[in-house]
Amino acid sequence: xxxxxxxxxxxxxxxxxxxxxxxxxxxxxxxxxxxxxxxxxxxxxxxxxxxxxxxxxxxxxxxxxxxxxxxxxxxxxxxxxxxxxxxxxxxxxxxxxxxxxxxxxxxxxxxxxxxxxxxxxxxxxxxxxxxxxxxxxxxxxxxxxxxxxxxxxxxxxxxxxxxxxxxxxxxxxxxxxxxxxxxxxxxxxxxxxxxxxxxxxxxxxxxxxxxxxxxxxxxxxxxxxxxxxxxxxxxxxxxxxxxxxxxxxxxxxxx
Amino acid sequence: xxxxxxxxxxxxxxxxxxxxxxxxxxxxxxxxxxxxxxxxxxxxxxxxxxxxxxxxxxxxxxxxxxxxxxxxxxxxxxxxxxxxxxxxxxxxxxxxxxxxxxxxxxxxxxxxxxxxxxxxxxxxxxxxxxxxxxxxxxxxxxxxxxxxxxxxxxxxxxxxxxxxxxxxxxxxxxxxxxxxxxxxxxxxxxxxxxxxxxxxxxxxxxxxxxxxxxxxxxxxxxxxxxxxxxxxxxxxxxxxxxxxxxxxxxxxxxxxxxxxxxxxxxxxxxxxxxxxxxxxxxxxxxxxxxxxxxxxxxxxxxxxxxxxxxxxxxxxxxxxxxxx
Numbered sequence: 001x002x003x004x005x006x007x008x009x010x011x012x013x014x015x016x017x018x019x020x021x022x023x024x025x026x027x028x029x030x031x032x033x034x035x036x037x038x039x040x041x042x043x044x045x046x047x048x049x050x051x052x053x054x055x056x057x058x059x060x061x062x063x064x065x066x067x068x069x070x071x072x073x074x075x076x077x078x079x080x081x082x083x084x085x086x087x088x089x090x091x092x093x094x095x096x097x098x099x100x101x102x103x104x105x106x107x108x109x110x111x112x113x114x115x116x117x118x119x120x121x122x123x124x125x126x127x128x129x130x131x132x133x134x135x136x137x138x139x140x141x142x143x144x145x146x147x148x149x150x151x152x153x154x155x156x157x158x159x160x161x162x163x164x165x166x167x168x169x170x171x172x173x174x175x176x177x178x179x180x181x182x183x184x185x186x187x188x189x190x191x192x193x194x195x196x197x198x199x200x201x202x203x204x205x206x207x208x209x210x211x212x213x214x215x216x217x218x219x220x221x222x223x224x225x226x227x228x229x230x231x232x233x234x235x236x237x238x239x240x241x242x243x244x245x246x247x248x249x250x251x252x253x254x255x
Numbered sequence: 256x257x258x259x260x261x262x263x264x265x266x267x268x269x270x271x272x273x274x275x276x277x278x279x280x281x282x283x284x285x286x287x288x289x290x291x292x293x294x295x296x297x298x299x300x301x302x303x304x305x306x307x308x309x310x311x312x313x314x315x316x317x318x319x320x321x322x323x324x325x326x327x328x329x330x331x332x333x334x335x336x337x338x339x340x341x342x343x344x345x346x347x348x349x350x351x352x353x354x355x356x357x358x359x360x361x362x363x364x365x366x367x368x369x370x371x372x373x374x375x376x377x378x379x380x381x382x383x384x385x386x387x388x389x390x391x392x393x394x395x396x397x398x399x400x401x402x403x404x405x406x407x408x409x410x411x412x413x414x415x416x417x418x419x420x421x422x423x424x425x426x427x428x429x430x431x432x433x434x435x436x437x438x439x440x441x442x443x444x445x446x447x448x449x450x451x452x453x454x455x456x457x458x459x460x461x462x463x464x465x466x467x468x469x470x471x472x473x474x475x476x477x478x479x480x481x482x483x484x485x486x487x488x489x490x491x492x493x494x495x496x497x498x499x500x501x502x503x504x505x506x507x508x509x510x511x512x513x514x515x516x517x518x519x520x521x522x523x524x525x526x527x528x529x530x531x532x533x534x535x536x537x538x539x540x541x542x543x544x545x546x547x548x549x550x551x552x553x554x555x556x557x558x559x560x561x562x563x564x565x566x567x568x569x570x571x572x573x574x575x576x577x578x579x
Contacts, residue, residue: 001373005391005453007406011416015408050390073300076293086299095308097458097558099321099510101531102551105538106311106318129307136300193512197539207400211517219410221420239396243389250454251461 014224074139142176179249325542370455462496
């Protein structure tokens, strides 16, 4: 069963080391002599450095902005006794369910009007909207499960209200913050619908290039596999390394 | 010389009458300050989501009431609900709707059954199972775009590792599974199952681990067989978690776009067209903003109705599971 879910991914990773002439053998070959020729092709055809820097800009910008907006909001909603706070928390969860396209078309026109169309900033803006809503919901759940005594002690010790949040509450939910950051990273690194329509050639991230890598005449899925070494495989490795946070966040964000 | 009004206020606070009231004022102002602090923490996030999310969505509703084409913006005019009438009338949109429903129902059904089986298999918490779970979750972290590309490459009839043998053996037609209306949608359903069953398994596994072990032990002691325990004890207790998993997957599957876009592009014909794909094509390829907004809003409405239905179901299941 594990193999069933694993093999297509392994195929993608190994395709990068397959020589081009084996790519078109009939019948397809499973075994081959590994080569780096696909990487050379990819580096020749794509400006990998520009793609990578766009992807990094979009991902770091969106993770940073989402945490900056979402973590304090989640805290405030969890600590407020107002019934509007719970309503607001559910509102943030509902944002996750909106079909991406419904927001894309008006957002596209909005960006055109303010002159940000074609820039990676527009992708950061829309990604952060979806991500910060999700972070707010998730941090709301984490902070709600945290006893208030810790912060009350900090307050009597002379901390300001922000100090109690920053020095007492936040360190206690570190795993929640890591999980939130991880989800934002996965989402914005992988997203391709928004950058496909919102960016230009020079601001295009890896995810969009992946699509171009395929179906063009002289490049094959070997190029796809090689390109995936920059886009897909780092994410998979990060998630495997932070598996504990990933699993915890996934189950927490749902319950 | 006029006294500065701020200074005058300042001198007022020095009067003894006000000083007496101070403790009360301080207590009230703590609650006020606390409220102000919490509001100022929540407001940036809320304002941002409203400005970048809710506002465009509202504009989308507005656009859907107009005949608005980006290629001829001068001819924009109000048409009321005609775009919605067009969506209902349009045979392409109707097929996109039925494809989306067939896709969602079949994919989620298989994912639920398969995911439950995997969750049961991984229930015991040992090292081997934890490693399996971590590896199984890999498809969830791969973007649907790449998943689509992987399967497109694998299933190519001429050079694809799997597609070649499928075509050779006659299981698929000579042009591959994606090339025929009869098999394309089923193949996309299979791809979705591959990608998302692990997530369903994970959610159900978390639910299984939260079950009270004494009840299951009691059922075992009463001589219930494995199947009986599953039917009479585990599934009823798991009902809320099952509803949650189904809700999450149904809403995501209903918005399917990426994997179709990169494999079949909605074809052959309209055999794999989905609502979201149809909206993107109308809006950003034909620049027919009014109609595209109407399609997007119909999808949004469907999702809102489903979400409400699921929340009601969840509450019922939760009450039954915890009431008995």
